Each structure stands twice: as C-alpha cells, then as structure tokens.
Amino acid sequence: MWMRTxxxxxxxxxxxxxxxxxxxxxxxxFPTLAFADDPPWFLNxxxxxxxxxxxxxxxxxxxAVIVFVVVExxxxxxxxxxxxxxxxDPAPEQIHGNTLMELTWTAGTSIALLFVLVVFWQxxxxxxxxxxxxxxxxxxGKQWWWEFEYxxxxxxxxxxxxIPVGQPVEFLLESDNxxxxxxxxxxxxxxxxxxGQQNRTWFQADEPGEYHGQCAEFCGVQHxxxxxxxxxxxxxxxxxxxxxxxxxxxEPQDELAKLGAQLFLSxxxxxxxxxxxTAAQGRVGPDLTHFASRTxxxxxxxxxxxxxxxxxxxxxxxxxxxxxxxxxxxVPLSAEEVExxxxxxxxxx
Amino acid sequence: xxxxxxxLPVPRVVSWWSTLVDWLTTVDHKKIxxxxxxxxxxxxxxxxxxxxxxxxxxxxxxxxxxHPQTYxxxxxxxxxxxxxxxxxxxxxxxxxxxxxxxxGARDMAFPRLNALGVWLFILGGLLLYASFFSGGAPDAxxxxxxxxxxxxxxxxxxxxxxxxxxxxxxxxxxxxxxxxIVTILNMRAPGMKLNRMPVFVWTMLVTSFLIVxxxxxxxxxxxLLFFDRNFGTGFYAAEVGATPxxxxxxxxxxxxxxxxxxxxxxxxxxxxxxxxFSRKPIFGYAALVYATVAIGFISFxxxxxHMFAVGLPPVVAYAFGAASMIIAVPTAIKIFNWxxxxxxxxxxxxxxxxxxxxxxxxxxxxxLGGIFxxxxxxxxxxxxxxxxxxxxxxxxFGGVLLSVLAAFYYWFPKITGRKLDERWGRIHWLLTFVGFxxxxxxxxxxxxxxxxxxxxxxxxxxxxxxxxxxxxxxxFIISAGMxxxxxxxxKSLRNGEAAGDNPWEGWTLEWATTSPPPAHNFDGLxxxxxxxxxxxxxxxxxxxxxxxxxxxxxxxxxxxxxxxWWPLVVAFGVTAIAAGFVYTPVITVLGVLIFxxxxxxxxxxxxxx
Numbered sequence: 001m002w003m004r005t006x007x008x009x010x011x012x013x014x015x016x017x018x019x020x021x022x023x024x025x026x027x028x029x030f031p032t033l034a035f036a037d038d039p040p041w042f043l044n045x046x047x048x049x050x051x052x053x054x055x056x057x058x059x060x061x062x063x064a065v066i067v068f069v070v071v072e073x074x075x076x077x078x079x080x081x082x083x084x085x086x087x088x089d090p091a092p093e094q095i096h097g098n099t100l101m102e103l104t105w106t107a108g109t110s111i112a113l114l115f116v117l118v119v120f121w122q123x124x125x126x127x128x129x130x131x132x133x134x135x136x137x138x139x140x141g142k143q144w145w146w147e148f149e150y151x152x153x154x155x156x157x158x159x160x161x162x163i164p165v166g167q168p169v170e171f172l173l174e175s176d177n178x179x180x181x182x183x184x185x186x187x188x189x190x191x192x193x194x195x196g197q198q199n200r201t202w203f204q205a206d207e208p209g210e211y212h213g214q215c216a217e218f219c220g221v222q223h224x225x226x227x228x229x230x231x232x233x234x235x236x237x238x239x240x241x242x243x244x245x246x247x248x249x250x251e252p253q254d255e256l257a258k259l260g261a262q263l264f265l266s267x268x269x270x271x272x273x274x275x276x277x278t279a280a281q282g283r284v285g286p287d288l289t290h291f292a293s294r295t296x297x298x299x300x301x302x303x304x305x306x307x308x309x310x311x312x313x314x315x316x317x318x319x320x321x322x323x324x325x326x327x328x329x330x331v332p333l334s335a336e337e338v339e340x341x342x343x344x345x346x347x348x349x
Numbered sequence: 350x351x352x353x354x355x356x357l358p359v360p361r362v363v364s365w366w367s368t369l370v371d372w373l374t375t376v377d378h379k380k381i382x383x384x385x386x387x388x389x390x391x392x393x394x395x396x397x398x399x400x401x402x403x404x405x406x407x408x409x410x411x412x413x414x415x416h417p418q419t420y421x422x423x424x425x426x427x428x429x430x431x432x433x434x435x436x437x438x439x440x441x442x443x444x445x446x447x448x449x450x451x452x453g454a455r456d457m458a459f460p461r462l463n464a465l466g467v468w469l470f471i472l473g474g475l476l477l478y479a480s481f482f483s484g485g486a487p488d489a490x491x492x493x494x495x496x497x498x499x500x501x502x503x504x505x506x507x508x509x510x511x512x513x514x515x516x517x518x519x520x521x522x523x524x525x526x527x528x529x530i531v532t533i534l535n536m537r538a539p540g541m542k543l544n545r546m547p548v549f550v551w552t553m554l555v556t557s558f559l560i561v562x563x564x565x566x567x568x569x570x571x572x573l574l575f576f577d578r579n580f581g582t583g584f585y586a587a588e589v590g591a592t593p594x595x596x597x598x599x600x601x602x603x604x605x606x607x608x609x610x611x612x613x614x615x616x617x618x619x620x621x622x623x624x625x626f627s628r629k630p631i632f633g634y635a636a637l638v639y640a641t642v643a644i645g646f647i648s649f650x651x652x653x654x655h656m657f658a659v660g661l662p663p664v665v666a667y668a669f670g671a672a673s674m675i676i677a678v679p680t681a682i683k684i685f686n687w688x689x690x691x692x693x694x695x696x697x698x699x700x701x702x703x704x705x706x707x708x709x710x711x712x713x714x715x716x717l718g719g720i721f722x723x724x725x726x727x728x729x730x731x732x733x734x735x736x737x738x739x740x741x742x743x744x745x746f747g748g749v750l751l752s753v754l755a756a757f758y759y760w761f762p763k764i765t766g767r768k769l770d771e772r773w774g775r776i777h778w779l780l781t782f783v784g785f786x787x788x789x790x791x792x793x794x795x796x797x798x799x800x801x802x803x804x805x806x807x808x809x810x811x812x813x814x815x816x817x818x819x820x821x822x823x824x825f826i827i828s829a830g831m832x833x834x835x836x837x838x839x840k841s842l843r844n845g846e847a848a849g850d851n852p853w854e855g856w857t858l859e860w861a862t863t864s865p866p867p868a869h870n871f872d873g874l875x876x877x878x879x880x881x882x883x884x885x886x887x888x889x890x891x892x893x894x895x896x897x898x899x900x901x902x903x904x905x906x907x908x909x910x911x912x913x914w915w916p917l918v919v920a921f922g923v924t925a926i927a928a929g930f931v932y933t934p935v936i937t938v939l940g941v942l943i944f945x946x947x948x949x950x951x952x953x954x955x956x957x958x
Contacts, residue, residue, distance in 0.1 A: 041798045042730045053726045060724065064717040071713050074688055079706060082627075083696045091889040092695045097633040101689065102682070109681040113674050120724040121667065127726055128663045143502075178497045179593060181658055181733060185799040189729025190658040194594065195496060196587025199660040212811065216658075216733040216801045218490050220497060221417045224804035300808070320417050 046186040046211065046232070047203045049127060053189060056123045063112055130202050134168035137161070141173070141180030141193035141215065143323060144222035145286055145299055155245045156274075158286030159299040161213070161230045163205055164238040170202040181217035184230050190216045205232035221321030227299045248277030249289045249348050260344025263337055268327065275348065285324060291348040298322070309342045374912035376460035377868055378445050383764065384467045385442030389435050392474060396430035397831060399423045401824055404788075408821040410809035420805035421488040422507065426478075428491030429511065432607065433518055434474045436749050440614040441466075441525055443756050444553045446764060448529065450859035450866065451547045453538025453874045458531040460910045461951065462524050468920030469521035476928055477514025480507050483931070487511035490803065492604065492655075493574070495585035495596035500578050506931050509578060512571045513927040519564050520923065526557035533557075538858070540877030544638075547857045547880070548631060551638050552617030555645040556610050562649070563606035570599035575930075594659055601652035609648040612744060613641060615752035616683060619705040622752075622759050623687050625855045626702035627694030630881060633686045640679035647676050657728045666725045673723040680716055684709060699853070700774030704755035707782050711747030715740060718793065733803075736796025742789040754781065754834070761841070762848030766864045769845060773837040780830030787823030791816035850894035856881035861897050869909055873901035913954055918947035 043058075045051040082092075139161075140147040149156045163169045173182055173193040180193040188203035205211075215226035233241060252258045261278070264270060270280030276289040297303050297311045298319055311318055313333060316325040333341075363371075372380060402423055406415045415423070445463065449456055457463045480486045487507035489498045498508050533554045537546070573584040574596070583589035585596050624631045631637060653661060653669040661669075687709050696702065718740035722728050731737065754777075762768045800813045807813055851860040860883055862871050875882055875897050883891050892900065922944025929937025 043797060050730075053730055056724060057721065057727050057730070060721055060727065064720060068713065068717060071684065071688070072710055075706065075710050075713075078688055078691045079696065082691060082694050083698060089695045091628050092693055094630055094886070094889065095632065095689075095693065096630050097636070098689075102633050102636050102685075105685045106678060106682055109678050113677055116720065116724065117671055117674065120670065120726075123724075123726045124663055124667055178502055179494055183801075185730060189726065190732060191729075192659045194587075194592075194659060196590075196592050197594075197660065212799065214799075214801055214804075218494065218497070218733075218803040220502060221421065223421075223801075224417065224806050227808065 042185045042189075044186060046207045046209060047188060047205050049188045049203050050186055052123055052126060056119060059119050060116060063116060067112070130170065130200070131168040131204075134170040134202055134204075135164065136170050136172060137163075138172045138174060139182055139193065141175040141177070141182070141219070141226075143177050143220055144215070144226040144319070146182075146213075146215075146226070146228045147286065150242070153242050153246060155242065156287045157245065157290070158294075159228045159296060160294050161228060162238060162241050163230060163232050164235050165205050165208050165232050166235070168202055168204040170200060173199040173201065178219050179217050180215045180219050180226065182213075183216040184211050184213040186211050187230065187232075192217055205230075208232050208234055222319050225298070225300050225319045225322075229295065229299075244293070245290055249275045252344055252347050254343070256340050256343040257347045258344075260340035260342070263341050264344060267331055267333070267337070267341075269341075272324070272327070288345065288348060291345050293349055305342055305346060308345055309338050312341050312345075313338045371912070373917055374914050376456070376464050376910050376913055376916070378449050378457045378460065378463060379764070379866065379868075379870075381463050381467050382442045382444075382446030385438045385445055385470065387442075388467070388471050388474065389437075389439035389442055392430050392434035393439070394831070394835075395478075396427050396435050397828065399427040399430065401828060403427065404821040404824040406805065407807075407817050409818060410807055410811075410814050412806060415805065417805035418488065421490075421803075422486040424803055425487045425490050425493075425507075425511070429477070429487070429515070431745070432491065432611070433515055434470075434477070436611045436745065436753075437518075437522060438470050439753055440556075440611060440749075441470075441522075443618070443753075443760065444529060444549075444614060445525075447760060447859055448550055448553055449532060449536070450763075450862070450870055451550050451857050452533065452536060452541050453858050453871065453877065454532060454536040455870055455907070456910065457528050458536055459528050461913050461916050462528055464913065464916035465920055466521040466525040466528070468917050469524075469923060470518050472920055472924040473514050473517030473519075473521065473927075476517060476924055477510055479928075480510035480514075483510070492600060493596070494600075495574065495577075495593035496587070498574060498578070498596075499586070509575065509931045512575050512578075513930055516568060516571055517924055517927050519568055522560050523564050526560040529553055529557040530561070538874050538877060540882075541858075544635075545877065545880045547617075548620035548634070548637055548641075549614070549617030552613040552620075552641055555641050556613045559606045559610045559613070559645055559648065563603045563610065566599050567603035570596060570603070573599075579930075594656075597656050597659065598652070601655045602649075604655065605652040606648045608741075608744070609644055611749050613644065615708070615749045616641065618752045618756040618759075619687060619708050621855075621857065622701050622705040622755050623690050623709075625759075625853050626697045626699060626705070627691045628697075628854075629690055629694040631686065632689040632692070633682075634880065636682050637686050640682045643679045644676060647672060647679075651676065654723060654728070657725050658732055663725075670723045670725045670728070674720060677716060677720065684713060684716075699758065700769070700771055700778055701755045701758035701853075703775065703778045704751050704758065704781075707778070708748060708751040708755065711743055711751060711785070714790075715743030715747055718743060731796055733801055734796035735792040735800045735802060738802055739789050739792035739796060742792070746785055746789065751781070751785075754778075757834075759853065760859075761838075762852045763859055763864045763866070765842060765845070766848055767841050767845030768848050768852060769841045770837050773833060773840075777830050777833045777837065780826055780833065784823045784826030784828075784830060788820045788827060789823070791819050791823075795820075850897070851883070851891065854891045856883040856891050858882055860891075861901070869907045871901070871904070872898075873903040875900040911954070913951070915947050915951035915954060919944060919951060920947075922947050 042050045043054050045054045136151060138149040138151060146159055147156060148161045171182060173191055175193045175195045177195065181190045182193055182201065183190040187205055188201060191199050191201035193199065209232055211230040211232065213228040213230050215223060219226065252261045265279055270282055272282040272284035274281050274283060274287045274289065294303060297307050301307045301318060315322050315328060375381060402415065403420065406412055406420055445457065483506060485505040485507045487510060489503050489508055493508065493511065496502060533550055576582040577584050577586065583591050585591055585593045587593060620631055620637060651669060651673040653665065654673045657666050722731055722737065722740060758769050758774055795813055795816050798812055800807060848864045850863055861875055883897060885892050922940050925940025925943060926937050929935065929940055
C-alpha cells in the first residue's frame with residue numbers, strides 16, 4: 001500500500017529534513033517576489049514616525065534572525081548528529097545538567113533582551129514628543145465609515161482624508177458607537193478610537209501620495225469594509241482643496257439632477273445625510289456636500305455613475321449589513337428615480 | 350522495547366446499556382480523562398472546520414463565499430472553541446489520565462468533583478453551540494470587546510450563550526484545578542517528593558494555580574456584561590460615564606495567563622517525551638521547574654500588552670512591554686534544556702518524538718514573533734494584523750497542538766493497550782508540519798504587509814492575494830493530516846500493535862502498570878528513589894515489566910470510590926440554570942431543583958466502600 005511505503009521511506013530522516021528545511025527557507029526568502037509594487041506596509045515608510053518604527057523593527061529582525069539561525073541550527077545539528085544508528089546502540093551518558101551552560105544561555109538571552117529594551121526605550125521617547133503647531137483633524141469612527149472634520153476650516157468629509165505634506169497633523173479620535181482603530185500603515189501606527197475617551201495621535205507625511213488606511217479594531221459586520229484613503233498634498237494644493245471644500249454644494253444644472261435634488265429630500269436621504277446649502281442636514285451618514293470630489297463610494301468601490309447607482313439601489317449587495325440599508329430596503333425606488341439621484345450626487349463636485 | 354505478542358485480554362462481553370451507564374456514572378480518573386480528550390477532539394474537529402470555512406472565504410480578494418455576519422460568527426466560535434473546548438479539555442484530559450499514575454495515586458483527590466467537571470465541560474460546550482440553532486452564534490470575537498457586545502450592537506442572543514456557556518465550562522476548569530492541586534500536593538506515593546515529580550506534573554500544578562487565579566476575572570467580567578445586556582446596567586457603557594476599556598482589563602487579566610494555562614502543560618508533555626526518546630534524563634530539571642513557576646508569576650503582569658493601542662500612558666505601556674519580554678528568559682531556558690536533553694543522546698524518531706522536536710522548533714518562531722509585539726511602537730503597527738495571527742498560531746498550534754499530538758502517540762498505548770500505526774503517524778506528522786508552516790508562516794508577511802485581522806474580505810491589488818491563497822492550501826494539507834490521524838485512531842483501536850506495559854522504555858510510574866491500567870491503577874508500586882523510578886541506573890536501561898512487578902510491593906488494601914449518577918445530575922442542573930437565562934426562566938427553576946436533588950444525593954452517597 002502506498003501509504004505504508006511513504007511511511008517507511010520517511011524513516012530516511014536526513015533527506016526528509018533537508019526537503020522540509022529547504023522549503024521553509026524558500027518560503028522565507030520568496031516573499032519579496034510576491035509583494036505588490038507599492039505595498040501598504042510600514043516597512044515602506046512615508047513619514048518620520050513610520051520610519052522610526054521600521055528602524056526598530058529591522059533591528060529586532062536582525063536579532064531574531066541571529067537567534068533563529070543559532071537555535072534552529074542547533075536543533076538540526078543535534079537531531080542529525082545524535083539520532084540512534086542501530087536499535088541496540090548502548091544508552092548514552094546520563095547527563096543531568098550543566099550549571100555553567102545554563103548560566104551562559106540565561107545570561108545570553110538576558111543581554112540580547114536588554115539590548116532590545118534600550119532601543120525600544122529610545123524609539124518610545126522619540127515618538128512620544130508630539131508637536132504643538134499641527135493641523136488638527138477630528139476623526140470619528142462610525143459603523144462602518146470614517147468622518148474627518150477640520151475644525152479650523154469648517155470642513156466635514158468622509159472616508160478620504162486630505163493632509164498637507166511636511167506639516168504635522170494631529171488627530172483627535174472620537175466614537176459614539178463601538179471601538180475602532182485608526183491606522184495608516186505607511187504614515188503611523190494604530191490608535192484606538194474609543195467611546196467615552198478622546199485619544200490623540202499624530203503623523204507628518206514626508207512624501208505626497210495616496211495612502212491606504214483601514215479600521216484595525218474588530219467593529220462589527222462591515223469591519224472589513226471600513227477602509228479609507230489618505231491624500232497627502234503639497235501645501236498649495238492642500239489649500240486649494242480646503243477652499244474648494246469650504247464652498248456650499250453646487251446647484252444642480254440639468255433637469256435630471258434637479259429631480260434628483262428633490263428626491264434626495266422627499267425620499268428621506270436628508271434624514272441622515274447633509275448637503276451644505278440645502279435643506280439636507282442629517283448627521284447620521286456621511287456628509288455629501290462634495291460627494292463627487294471623492295474617489296470611492298462607501299470607501300470600498302470606485303465612484304462611477306454605475307457604482308453609485310448600484311449603491312443607491314441596493315447597498316446591501318456591496319456592503320452587506322450596512323446600516324443605510326436598514327432604512328433603504330423600505331424605500332422603493334424606480335429605475336428613473338435612481339438615475340436622477342445618481343445624476344444629482346455625481347454633480348456635487 | 351516490548352516484544353510481547355500475546356493477545357490482549359479480551360474485555361468481558363457487556364451490553365451497550367451497561368457500558369453507557371458505566372461511562373455516565375464513572376468517577377475513574379482514567380475514564381474521565383478519556384471523556385475529556387474525546388470531547389476535546391470532537392470540538393477540535395468542529396473548530397477546525399470553522400477555520401477551513403474562514404480560509405475558503407479568504408482564499409482570494411472580495412470573495413462572497415460567506416456573509417460577513419456568518420464570517421464573524423465563525424471567527425468568534427473558532428477562537429472560543431479552540432481555547433475553551435479543545436485545548437483546555439484535551440490538556441485536562443491528559444492531566445487527568447496521567448497525573449495520578451505518574452505520582453502513584455489510585456485516583457484524583459475528589460473523584461466525583463472530577464466527574465462533575467467533565468460533564469460541565471461537555472454540557473457547557475453544547476449550550477454554547479446551541480446558539481447556532483437559537484437565533485445566531487456569538488459574533489463579537491472570542492475576546493468580546495465592549496461595547497460591540499452590548500445589546501445595541503449585538504442584538505441577538507449569541508453573546509448571552511457565549512457568557513453562559515463559558516461560565517458553565519469555567520466552573521469545570523476551576524473545580525478540576527482545585528482537584529489537581531489537592532491531588533498533586535496530597536496524594537503522592539511514598540518517595541514521590543516534590544523535586545522528584547515528573548515535569549508534566551509540575552506544569553499541571555502551576556497551570557492549576559493559574560486557572561484558579563485567572564478564571565474569576567473572566568467570570569466577573571462576564572457577569573457584568575450579562576447585566577449590561579439584559580438588565581440595563583452600564584458597567585461598560587461610555588454614555589453613562591463608564592469605560593469599555595474596563596472589559597479589556599478584566600478580560601486580559603484572565604486572557605494572558607490563559608495563554609500559559611494552555612502552553613505550560615504542553616511544555617510538560619514534551620519534557621516527558623524528549624528525554625525518553627533521547628534515552629537521557631531531562632537536562633536541568635531544577636531550572637525547568639523554576640522557569641515554569643516564574644512564567645506562572647510573570648504571566649499575571651503582562652495583560653496590558655494586548656492593549657498598547659488603546660491609549661495607555663507611554664511609561665505604563667513600556668513597563669508592560671518590558672515585562673512581556675522578560676518572559677523570553679524562562680522560555681529560552683526551557684528551549685535550551687530540551688535541545689540539550691537531546692544533545693549527546695541516542696534519539697529514536699518515533700512519531701511522538703517527531704512531533705515533540707517540531708514543537709521545539711516551531712515554538713522558537715512563535716517566541717521570536719512575540720519580541721516584535723512586545724515592543725510598543727512596533728506593536729502599534731503589528732497589533733490586530735495577521736502578524737499576530739501568525740504569532741499566536743505558532744505558539745498555540747506549533748506549541749500546544751504539536752505537543753498534544755506528540756502526547757497522543759506517546760500515551761495512546763498506555764490508554765488503549767495498542768500503539769498507533771507509526772507509518773501512518775509519520776505521514777500525519779509530515780502533512781501537519783508542512784501544512785502548518787504553509788498556513789501560518791506567510792501570515793507574518795501578510796501582517797507586515799498591512800492586512801488587519803478579523804476582516805471578512807479584502808480588496809484586490811494590496812499584495813495580499815498570493816499569501817492568502819497559500820495559507821488556504823496549507824489549511825487543507827493540515828486537514829488531510831488530521832483526517833489521517835482520526836483514521837489511524839480508528840484503525841489502531843481495532844488492530845494496532847499490542848503495546849505491553851512499557852512500549853517506549855519510559856521511566857515514570859505510568860509505565861509501571863498494565864496498558865490499559867486496572868481500575869485501581871497499580872497492584873503495587875516499585876520503590877521511588879529518584880526522578881526515574883523505572884530506570885536501572887547500574888545497567889543504564891529501564892527495568893523490564895517483569896522486573897518492575899518483582900520490585901513492587903503488592904498493596905492488599907485497595908479502596909475505590911463507587912460509581913455515581915450525582916455528578917451528572919448536578920451538571921445537568923447547573924447547565925439548566927444557565928440555559929434558562931437564554932431560553933425561559935422555567936428552565937432555570939427546573940435547573941435549581943435538579944441541582945438541589947443532585948447535591949442532596951451527592952452528599953448522602955458514601956464516598957468509599
């Protein structure tokens with residue numbers, strides 16, 4: 001029987017060990033090939049904070065690799081060197097211990113740890129110093145989207161965070177529901193968004209670009225859908241963005257969009273969503289004043305006429321369990337009404 | 350090596366009914382141990398199926414194989430099942446079976462309390478799983494962070510089932526721990542001094558103390574949560590001025606020692622297996638025992654390392670990080686002790702030894718991952734990512750499960766009288782080892798790559814697709830290995846090679862009796878003058894079973910406790926009391942009645958005859 005054959009062959013130890021260890025090594029070395037071009041990871045840092053953490057990580061990695069090679073090498077050596085050759089090998093010398101060796105590895109481990117503890121402390125104190133002159137953004141974790149408010153500019157937006165390059169930005173984290181965690185790997189570590197307490201964190205983007213952000217604390221059905229983007233812009237571009245966002249919503253021009261604006265009020269959308277300059281002042285869902293300036297719908301799919309229509313018509317299919325659907329499933333919408341709403345929303349530059 | 354080939358004693362022909370009654374009323378630590386192990390393996394398989402479903406969902410980006418609500422329920426039940434219904438019971442089962450034998454005792458100190466424990470575990474587990482058929486399984490994670498567990502955010506009854514099911518199994522854990530402590534401290538055979546106890550007995554002792562001190566914190570947290578959910582209190586509610594962070598402190602004050610509750614017995618198991626198959630005593634016994642005790646103490650000082658991102662003051666966070674790192678010292682001592690037990694030995698690579706050595710090699714990786722997570726700034730990047738999933742699976746799968754599998758191959762002959770098939774065993778080991786590394790090693794990369802844990806799906810183009818697919822393939826390889834393992838058990842129970850008293854040439858006392866041992870464990874005990882009572886130091890070999898018998902003094906005064914229905918009745922009562930809180934109060938009232946009847950019967954039954 002084939003299983004018996006394999007089972008018996010497996011006794012040929014050294015070859016087997018070589019295969020297993022070889023494939024493990026391959027799996028350790030191979031990952032560089034499988035990464036995306038621009039991975040959203042902190043080892044590709046775009047801020048001073050992320051760079052400091054990456055440095056600490058790399059130092060620890062060096063220590064870990066040394067320990068790994070020494071210990072696993074020792075295991076392999078012992079396993080290959082001292083395996084029983086014949087069933088009646090005499091019993092080996094009965095060694096009960098060796099104080100010197102035991103002291104050596106206790107001291108060795110302690111020294112390695114002490115080294116890590118010192119670098120750890122240095123990094124910790126450097127990161128703790130927060131700036132006093134930063135731009136402040138209030139970050140509100142919702143189920144399951146992000147609200148970003150810029151108190152000094154009077155701007156409220158959702159799922160897309162714009163920040164200036166080269167300037168520290170301080171985030172005040174608030175939640176009126178469950179715990180979330182604010183995280184942009186390439187810019188800084190996580191900070192939890194906890195109801196009843198205002199946590200603070202900050203970072204400063206050093207390079208302009210688009211960064212991936214995501215909620216990192218399990219927060220319910222759509223935890224996976226609680227993604228956001230960070231756009232770090234040069235100062236002038238950022239100021240232009242601020243001025244644009246401070247404008248009230250543009251008036252709908254064509255007939256279809258005008259119909260959509262009416263439907264927005266009559267179908268109950270305004271109960272949850274705000275559009276500055278109109279009667280819609282809801283605060284439950286995202287502010288839609290400049291909806292058409294965003295790149296995504298609900299943080300998860302690219303914004304196109306078609307995807308907005310799908311979202312308005314059946315958001316459950318895109319983000320199962322989302323809270324808007326609890327109301328929308330009871331609001332019948334005809335194809336024409338969806339089209340009108342999409343035309344309106346897509347006009348809100 | 351045992352060469353006995355004669356047929357095993359044929360069991361008396363008994364009806365299935367009397368067999369059933371025998372198992373339901375047993376107070377024999379060995380049968381109770383088997384019940385714990387069998388129940389634990391069943392839940393291990395269920396938890397494994399849940400993991401497979403999770404891996405199928407995550408095999409590629411934006412998959413809709415599972416609804417996210419279902420995903421969250423499976424995620425919660427996978428974690429809860431593996432910790433409370435698989436790892437702890439299987440370890441308690443081996444402890445139950447082996448500890449009294451190792452210390453030369455006839456049974457546990459409180460045999461009926463022992464039976465109560467196993468029934469509470471099984472019934473509590475069933476109550477937890479009843480949630481699937483009663484409106485929905487718990488969905489807020491095994492760590493159940495407030496306020497996601499509140500009635501507002503988790504309206505169905507799943508979390509109530511979670512609270513009550515775990516409280517029932519928690520009574521089992523605490524009662525069996527007290528039993529272990531008393532048994533180990535009071536019931537050792539003459540000559541079995543504390544410093545001669547097998548390391549496995551030491552680890553069970555320390556683990557029992559950890560359970561006694563850690564579980565109450567979980568129970569308190571759960572009672573407060575139950576009040577919040579059902580009676581409108583606000584222990585964790587920010588809107589009435591409390592803080593949800595309170596839950597995290599209470600939970601992790603239990604939850605971190607819990608990690609050591611499951612890993613210490615696993616350490617103990619490999620500390621028995623590696624020496625026997627190296628034909629050398631354990632290297633540095635005293636250091637190993639002190640390290641175990643040290644880990645026990647330090648484990649209560651590190652709980653906040655699960656909470657570095659909740660906004661702790663930097664100095665507090667640093668202190669908890671440093672304390673967590675200090676655990677690396679006693680752990681490293683253990684690792685080196687195991688390696689140097691093998692050093693200059695004569696290693697026999699049975700399946701048990703393959704699993705035990707793999708445990709050492711894999712646990713090193715788990716420990717190294719822990720160093721990254723203990724340094725707070727790195728943890729801010731890695732916490733709640735797949736790096737953590739990789740890390741704790743290297744400690745729980747690579748640590749606990751691999752040593753449990755080693756223990757299966759090692760003690761199965763003692764428990765059943767037959768060996769597991771070694772050839773199938775080696776294939777099982779290879780599939781498990783390769784599948785495990787394929788599944789969990791890439792998760793380190795995923796975590797570094799920014800993939801959060803507990804997400805039901807992920808976007809394409811983030812660089813996460815490939816390694817997720819690899820992990821899913823690995824999970825199926827593990828499953829193939831586990832299926833082979835189950836087949837091996839069924840096959841070997843029927844026609845496995847007869848084991849004899851001492852198939853592995855072990856030197857602890859469980860090998861001084863027949864396989865399986867008689868109800869009273871030993872006809873008589875050999876003299877206990879060292880840590881290895883069955884080791885013939887003069888001739889550097891273990892005594893043969895016949896020599897052991899000749900050395901043993903027959904004990905003519907054997908007292909065994911009578912079988913009893915009352916533990917089962919009391920367990921039913923307790924479970925019904927709990928179930929009434931989720932179904933209807935009538936059940937609670939009935940449960941109180943059953944409980945009182947059970948207790949009345951229990952106290953009136955004579956303990957010995």
